[in-house]
Amino acid sequence: MRKRLVNERKKRKLTQKQVAETLNISSIYVRKIEKGERNPGRETMLKFEKLYGIQDRILFEDLFQEHDDTKGIKSSSA
Known part of the structure; x- marks a missing residue:
């Protein structure tokens, strides 16, 4: 759940x-x-x-998180 998004809506008393x-x-x-x-x-x-007057990076924080996709990659030796 995107709590910040929900909270901003509820704070403004919007459905x-x-x-x-x-x-x-x-x-x-x-x-x-x-x-x-x-x-x-x-x-x-x-x-x-x-x-909401709030940056998208804050409202949708989960979409802007950086992921280290190289953790599972093993280097191959020649």
């Missing part, structure tokens, strides 16, 4: 339906984004950023 109408997306999509079941596209992230 998922109201957010959806404001952003011109479906309320089901808002619910799935908040639960972390779907990842928004760049345009949708910017809509949330504008609505």
Whole structure:
């Protein structure tokens, strides 16, 4: 769950339906984004950023985390 996203909505006393109408997306999509079941596209992230006045990197922190994908790679010796 994207707690920051949910908290910002609740802090403003908005329903998922109201957010959806404001952003011109479906309320089901808002619910799935908040639960972390779907990842928004760049345009949708910017809509949330504008609505809440908070950077997308903060609202969608999980999408901007750096991952070290090389941990599991073993170097091969020739």
